[in-house]
Each structure stands twice: as C-alpha cells, then as structure tokens.
Amino acid sequence: MTQIKEQPRRSTTAGRRPVGKVLPGDARRHHRALILQQLVDHGARSRADLARETSLTRVTISDLVAELIEEGFLIEQGTRPGTHMGKPATLVGMSEDAPVAIALDLSADGHLTGAVVDLDGKILTREQVEFSRGDDIAVIAGLAVRLRESTPRRILGVGIGTPGIVDGDGTVIIAPNLGWENVDLAAQLSASLGLxxxxxxxxxxxxxxxxxFGAGDDQGMLLLMIGSGVGGGVLIDGRALSGPLMSSGEIGHVVVDPGGRQCSCGNRGCLETFLSAPALSLLDNDDDRRHVGTKLATVLTPVVTTLGIADVVLYGPTELLEGALLESVRAGLAQQTLPFVAQRVQVRLVPMHDELVLTGAAALVRYRELGVV
Incomplete structure (x- = not known):
C-alpha cells in the first residue's frame, strides 16, 4: 500500500500580529487620539460636541481635555457665538503654541533639508545643508540639533523621509542612492538627540x-515621487502600504528595458533610468517625452487596476512632467485599463515646492506620537 506523506500544514495565523491584552494606557492613548483627530479635522468644538462625536463619556472628555490643555496641545477659545438657552458652551481647539516636529528630508541628491513643522503641516523654519552619498549620520544629527535650538516650542519628535526600503523600526534596509545597507537610522538619531x-x-x-494636508484620496492613491530617483507611495483605505518585504512603492526599480542603462540598484533599464529628473532633463523633444510617458503608463496600469486606485499623483518638477509626458501617461492608462477604471482615474501633478517629504515626515511623527492621521 502506497503511503502518502503528509504535508506540513500552513499556520492560519502566519503573518498576523499577536493579539495581546488591551492595557488602560492603550485605551487612554486611543481616546486622546479621538479627541485630537476631531479637532484637527473639524476645528474647535465644545466638550459636549466631543462627547457626542467620539461616543466617550463627558467625564472622560473633561479629564482628557484638561490633560491636553496642560500639555499645551489645546486651548480654550471662548464661547460659541450665537444665542443659546442656558450656559454658553466653551470651545476648545488646537493651540497655536502646540508642540512641533522636526522634519528631515533625505530625498534630494547632494543636500539634506530640515524644518520645524507644526501639527497642521505648516513649515515654521527650514535649513538646508550639503549631504552626499557616504556622509556620516552626524551631519543629520547636527542639523536636527540646530532646528531644535531654533524654536522655543516643545519638540514632539523627529521625522525622517529617506530613500530606500525602511522597516517599522526606522532601519534603512537598503538605500542604493545613499549607499546605505542596514543602517539603524532612527535608533542612532534618537540616542544622539534624546528624542x-x-x-x-x-x-x-x-x-x-x-x-x-493636501488633496490626496487616501482611499486609493499612488504617489510617484520623481527626483534624483523614482519612488512610489501607496495609500489604500486610509493606510500606507508597506508589505512583508517593506518594499511597497519601489516602482522605480521595475525593469522596463533589460538592455537599458545601468541603474544604481545593479539592474539595467529600470524605470528610474528613464523617469528620474536627471534623465528627463536630457530629453529635448516631445516624442521622447511621450515615449517615457508610455513606459510609465505600462508600469502603472497593473498597479492601478489591481488595487483599484483612483488618484495617481506625479510629484516632481512640473517643467519636466507636464505636457507631452503627462498626456501620454493619461492616454496609456486609458488604453490599457477597463473603461470603467479609465473614466474614474485622475492623473495629476503636484510641484516639488509643496515639500511633501518634509510635511510627511512631520505627519509621521504626529501619527506615531499622537495617533492623529
């Protein structure tokens, strides 16, 4: 009788995060985040408004609002205008002197930009220093220290936007453009700064x-950042995707021409070798720009179709992206997707002067420290 070898069963919990007991501190942090999120999204509210909108008790709201006022996040803004029966409601809102974040942008070639950014994404002060492949992290720490000394406000934390694959602990697994591999960036800076x-x-x-802070559709958005390299960020159902390999969005290293130019990652003919700002600046006619736009559309089509993305953002130098290239991306997507999808996908430009990496680094701090998205 032939024996059938039993195959090992795959665990049904593979890849899931362990579920632990919810501690009182976790609940308190969540309730604080609910209050702050309401005020960030909708402006000043009364305590009664917050209790109704968050489904928290008035006692809990009163306690947490008092705590947030003491910590400098909130401020009482007077009574609600208009005539009401009974005692007028006192409004609370975000304080203009609330804690701020230090934001650092490593995405540019040859320099590092830092800023002090408030909780609304407003850049208060900024500074730029030279920073090239192989430079020491001490350069980054030095800029962060100067930014910290430039503001009297409490620093909530430091956020960094860096090229490459980055894990949840802030370790840069690999960043070809910086020459980094397994650099524990967040841990080293935290030890240096005490933040x-x-x-x-x-x-x-x-x-x-x-x-x-912008017009992005977080239910389904792909942002393609085009600078010295090319990277992508994907938001689905309000969450940024990373995946088990933490490589979600590494669209710049999709090979589109195996016989093409050498890329910094070691492969040949990556999308980045066609679409980076230095490569685009060499194009001198619309036919070449349309050619690149068509290649980009071919790479974007399966992503947009598979994930059901409705908002495609090209974030980079508008003088290189608008016109023939943008038009060919739109035409290519329309030709290669279902009519239902093509009619609903928008492809738009956002200029580099919006400084999304800086404000995004501050948003990362806001989320990790306060739970506010």
Whole structure:
C-alpha cells in the first residue's frame, strides 16, 4: 500500500500580529487620539460636541481635555457665538503654541533639508545643508540639533523621509542612492538627540502628506515621487502600504528595458533610468517625452487596476512632467485599463515646492506620537 506523506500544514495565523491584552494606557492613548483627530479635522468644538462625536463619556472628555490643555496641545477659545438657552458652551481647539516636529528630508541628491513643522503641516523654519552619498549620520544629527535650538516650542519628535526600503523600526534596509545597507537610522538619531525619532520611505511619507494636508484620496492613491530617483507611495483605505518585504512603492526599480542603462540598484533599464529628473532633463523633444510617458503608463496600469486606485499623483518638477509626458501617461492608462477604471482615474501633478517629504515626515511623527492621521 502506497503511503502518502503528509504535508506540513500552513499556520492560519502566519503573518498576523499577536493579539495581546488591551492595557488602560492603550485605551487612554486611543481616546486622546479621538479627541485630537476631531479637532484637527473639524476645528474647535465644545466638550459636549466631543462627547457626542467620539461616543466617550463627558467625564472622560473633561479629564482628557484638561490633560491636553496642560500639555499645551489645546486651548480654550471662548464661547460659541450665537444665542443659546442656558450656559454658553466653551470651545476648545488646537493651540497655536502646540508642540512641533522636526522634519528631515533625505530625498534630494547632494543636500539634506530640515524644518520645524507644526501639527497642521505648516513649515515654521527650514535649513538646508550639503549631504552626499557616504556622509556620516552626524551631519543629520547636527542639523536636527540646530532646528531644535531654533524654536522655543516643545519638540514632539523627529521625522525622517529617506530613500530606500525602511522597516517599522526606522532601519534603512537598503538605500542604493545613499549607499546605505542596514543602517539603524532612527535608533542612532534618537540616542544622539534624546528624542523619539521615526523614519519612513520618502515616497511613503510624501503620500501621507498629500493625504493629511493636501488633496490626496487616501482611499486609493499612488504617489510617484520623481527626483534624483523614482519612488512610489501607496495609500489604500486610509493606510500606507508597506508589505512583508517593506518594499511597497519601489516602482522605480521595475525593469522596463533589460538592455537599458545601468541603474544604481545593479539592474539595467529600470524605470528610474528613464523617469528620474536627471534623465528627463536630457530629453529635448516631445516624442521622447511621450515615449517615457508610455513606459510609465505600462508600469502603472497593473498597479492601478489591481488595487483599484483612483488618484495617481506625479510629484516632481512640473517643467519636466507636464505636457507631452503627462498626456501620454493619461492616454496609456486609458488604453490599457477597463473603461470603467479609465473614466474614474485622475492623473495629476503636484510641484516639488509643496515639500511633501518634509510635511510627511512631520505627519509621521504626529501619527506615531499622537495617533492623529
């Protein structure tokens, strides 16, 4: 009788996060986040408004609002205008002197930009220093220290947008453009600065910024960041995707021409070798720009179709992207997707001067420290 070898069963919990007991501190942090999210999204509210909108008790709201006022996040803004029966409601809102974040942008070639950014994504001060492949992290720490000394306000934390694959702890697994591999960026800076530090892929944090502070559709958005390299950030159902390999959005290293130019990652003919700002600046006619746009559309089509994305953002130098290239991307997507999809997908430009990596790095701090998206 032939024996059938039993195959090992795959665990049904593979890849899931362990579920632990919810501690009182976790619930309190969640309730604080609910209050702050309401005020960030909708402006000043009364305590009664907050209780109704968050489904928290008035006692809990009163306690947490008092705590947030004491910590400098909130301020009482007087009574609601208009005539009401009974005692007028006192409104609370975000304080103009609330804690701020230090944001650092490593995405550019040859320089590092840092800024002090408030909780609304407003850049208060900024500074730029030279930073090239192989430079020491001490350069980054030095800029962060100067930014910290430039503001009297409390620093909530430090956010960093960096090229490459970045894990949840802020370690840069690999960043070919910086020559980094397994660099524990967040941990090293946190030890140096004595502050919480959070690092993420530059394109991912830019996508978060376009959602939090811009016009991005966080239910389904792909942001393609085009600079010295090319990266992508994907938001689906309000969450940034990373995947088990933490490489979601590394669209610049999709090979579109195996016989093409050498890429910094080691392959030949990556999309980045056609679409990066240095490569685009060499194009001198619309036919070449249309050719690149068509290649980009071919790469974008399966992503847009598979994930059901309705908002495609090209974030980069508008003088290189608008016109023939943008038109060919739109035409290519329309030809290669279902008519239902083509009619609903928008492809738009966001200029580099919006500084999405800086504001996205601040948004990363806001989320990790306060739970506010």
């Amino acid at each position: 919480p530090v959070h690092a993420g892929n530059d394109s991912n944090v830019a996508a978060v910024a376009e959602s939090a």
